[in-house]
Amino acid sequence: MRFAGRAALWPIATLLLVVCAGRFAWAHDAPAPTAAAQPAGSNTVTPAGHTEAHLEGPWRFQIGDNPQWADPALDDSSWSAVTLDKPLSELGFESYAGYAWYRIRINARQLQPPGGEPLDLLLTPHSIGQLSVFANGVEVGHSRGFDGSPSMYMSLPLDLSLPAPAADGTILIAVRTWAAPGVQISHGLLDRVELGAHHDIADRLAVAVSQRWDHEIIAQLVLSLLFLFVAAFGAILFFAQRHHSEYLWLALLCVTVAVNGIIQLLWQLAIISHSAYFPMNLWIGRIFMAVTLEFILRFTADSNRRFIRGVQIAFLVFPAFALLGLEQIYEILSVSAEVAFLGLVLWMLFHAWRRGQREAGVMLFPFALAAVADSIDTVLMYMADKRWISDKMANHRFSLGPIQFGISNLSFAIFLASLIAVILYRFVRVSQEEQRSNAEIAAARSVQAMLIPTELPSNKHFMLESAYVPVNGVGGDFFQVLPVEDGSLLIVAGDVSGKGLQAAMNASTLVGAFRNDLSRDPATILQHLNNVLIGAAGSQAARSKDKDAVVSFSTCVCARIYRDGSMDVANAGHLSPYRDGREIELPPGLPLGVIPGMTYEQVRFQLQQGMRVIFLSDGVVEAQNDDGELFGFERTQQVSNESARYIAQTAKRFGQNDDITVISIYIAALESSRTEEEELAPTY
Structure with missing residues (x-):
């Protein structure tokens, strides 16, 4: 296949030749006089x-x-x-x-x-x-x-x-x-x-010899070295942004072309025979096609991975027909493979461009131009073989100083130049986005540090312990423990949807609203937080230009534990707390920020001295190991009577993929009765 093999070695030769033409002496003599017809x-x-x-x-x-x-x-x-x-x-x-x-x-x-x-x-x-x-x-x-x-x-x-x-x-x-x-x-x-x-x-x-080098060797040699340089550049970009594998496949693509160029040079210099050159050129051309498809697949983030894998395997198998002597079958498969290769690449780039990936649109035209130019060369050679046109017309080449190049060379020059430009643009854009993201994460971490208290208000009645294990990103976990004047504790724990700075800001909004709420009743507090989050989401939607922006919501559980061991709890879609290794059954409730004016049901439980109450986030239950198995509710219940640090570390070792938050409250001592004011406190 000419496009995937020989022709692919010429992409930006003419651009380089402008730079290096002055370094080569003009070694051509004047045209020899021609004999008259005899x-x-x-x-x-x-x-x-x-x-x-x-x-x-x-x-x-x-x-x-x-x-x-x-x-x-x-x-x-x-x-x-x-x-x-x-x-x-x-x-x-x-x-x-x-x-x-x-x-x-x-x-x-x-x-x-x-x-x-x-x-x-x-x-x-x-x-x-x-x-x-x-x-x-x-x-x-x-x-x-x-x-x-x-x-x-x-x-x-x-x-x-x-x-x-x-x-x-x-x-x-x-x-x-x-x-x-x-x-x-x-x-x-x-x-x-x-x-x-x-x-x-x-x-x-x-x-x-000088003419031969000028016409057939120099451009190919320079181009092979250039591809090796671009391969090294792609490898550097990959090590700078390891999660962008398209840079690695760009490097492999360039290495493939450079190897093909070296093989071409060994053949042109009569160092290897055709019997050695033919199979190497055959396979390297198909490897180039497979690697290019992988690069485009990673570059466009196309979802048809299984189909592309099948096409790549087929490309790598086709040369076996030629080596087995089945030339006619191979010729048919070769033409089909070339058409399929060009069609797939152009379609993936076009589809990515339609999805809003501007870089793919920039690559689309140069790639099509290179493909058409190569097809023109193929048609001209076919016409010359049929003697419809002269060999001179079919093999017409342009000169830049002593160096010669053809129409397809210029087209491939535009293609590779656009490829390099797009990759550089993509790298710079991704780097800027990552810098902004890192700045947001740093800001979010500073905000979240205020949402996760480092000191808890333990006293002679209650011993508190917490554990917070963040994952790589910044999530929306938050919790607060406030002592009330009567010696009781007010606890709120929740998880705002999303990641990053926005989730942390929403969580900070809820924490601020909780600390400023004059009510000390869990159900009333959740109603207030629900209204606050809906208002904040409305303000964000008004400022946002994205009509499809997802409105934030939050799960949340709120509890008040009195000195005599009674506990009032209201839940808004959060995981139920555990009491002495058993899950507390709570009435279901929608998360905060879903429905305006939502009311929440409050229930009361009686705790005994020596009991432990555990509040936790879904990062514990949703921990997942390498086999895809979840930590789950059963394992969570088995460790729910342990310390907060033990629960968090156990879930982390199992396979953490979200922030883990655990609050443990141990009932150390109880008073015999509640005050009259506490008895008159409303219960919902």
């Missing part, structure tokens, strides 16, 4: 300087293979005449595969350099063609793929020394070419042949 039978040489000549032809050309075709005495007059300045497809030849021979006879005496310096021959292959060169029937050199059994390597320019000419002063040069079965050859595997003195050909070889 009759097919006259093998001619076109001078290109004092000691150089371009052997453009006509060459004699024959498809097939026969060792006798290297013999200078062979009559090749029946062979076709071709020139190297035009592709075979433009000379009337159909595409072929396998072997073909080129032959030309030159007059070496006319080209002999001054001083008797021997002649050298410089051959520039086209693409992956393998060459073996014969002079007067003797092999003088070959490309790497022709040493022993033929194998496919990317062919590099060859500098070969020619032997002494024959008695008549001529040298018959025969070039045997080969490409592996299945490679359709339409251009011809011999691209350029130059003849001249050794030192001049050495200079021409340096120019050819």
Whole structure:
């Protein structure tokens, strides 16, 4: 797949080339003069300087293979005449595969350099063609793929020394070419042949190597290094914000592309053969697709994880068909995979943009542009294979100094530039949001510190103990214990919905209202707190621009314990307290802030000396272990007669996921009777 493999290595090459173009010397010589058209039978040489000549032809050309075709005495007059300045497809030849021979006879005496310096021959292959060169029937050199059994390597320019000419002063040069079965050859595997003195050909070889680096190596090398740099940058962002895994997958995506680039370089420099390059390039392209889908999945927070996982597995399995020799099945699956890959990525980005994720919308157009540009290249190459357009038109490239690039390179440059810009914008935005969140959490903690008293008003009648274990965020837990003039205790405990500063502020509102309430009756206090919270929620809704903002509510339990052990309790949706290891049954009541004018039922219980009453938040009951099991009411009841610290630590060790608050009241001593004023206190 071109988009996921080879083409993906070029995303922002042109942007880098602007910076690095000045660092590379202009190594190109002036265009060589072209020979005039010659009759097919006259093998001619076109001078290109004092000691150089371009052997453009006509060459004699024959498809097939026969060792006798290297013999200078062979009559090749029946062979076709071709020139190297035009592709075979433009000379009337159909595409072929396998072997073909080129032959030309030159007059070496006319080209002999001054001083008797021997002649050298410089051959520039086209693409992956393998060459073996014969002079007067003797092999003088070959490309790497022709040493022993033929194998496919990317062919590099060859500098070969020619032997002494024959008695008549001529040298018959025969070039045997080969490409592996299945490679359709339409251009011809011999691209350029130059003849001249050794030192001049050495200079021409340096120019050819420089041109090859300019046209095929430098941009890819720089781009691979750039992707490694971006991968390192993505890793740094991930370590800075570990809960944002999209940065890690961005780094892995860039590493995948960089590895693919390294593989491409090893192939272009003829370090590895096609038999090694093909499976590596095959798999790395599919790995790129799978990693890109994972990056987009994490980036957009898409919910279709199971479906995407299935697609990723399918992408990684497809190359096995090619390795098993099922090329036709693989071609069908490959095209399908490319269409599915592009469609999925574009859909996920579009869907995220529609959900309000602006960064996804910024990435949408460049990604589509890169995909369309790659498709254009594919269509042009297909049209060239069908000979509907010329190879030159299909492979047209632009130049920026000595460096060349194509239309798709610019598109991918825009894509990667937008990717980097979006990631930087996202990182800065998330960092700012986290700073604001941390500031809110710090403010909320300072507020909540006032809602959780550190000293409790114990006396000879009651021994109080509390434990508060916050989770990472700041919740809405609160409790207060107020001594009353008659020696009784007034206790309120609750949990405001939500997290962060808003929950802490709502809890502080309730605590302030509780401490300023002149009533000492639990049911009346809950009615007052309900009205206060509804009023506060109305004010917040009026100030908020978000019409869908969730109105805050709070569970709450309020109790008054007298010196003689009687206890009045009213509950607004909070967990019931425990008495001596048993849950106290209370009438149900709606949480505060739900219905205006809500009234709450109050009940009375009698406590005995030595009893313990426990008030707690839902952080105890809802503690959850790694297996997803809740601490639950049964375990809570089993530990409900223990100290507050023991209960809190037991729930925390089980698996805390919310703030834990526990208040323990131990009845140490009781008075025999209540005063007349206390007896007349109303009960609801």
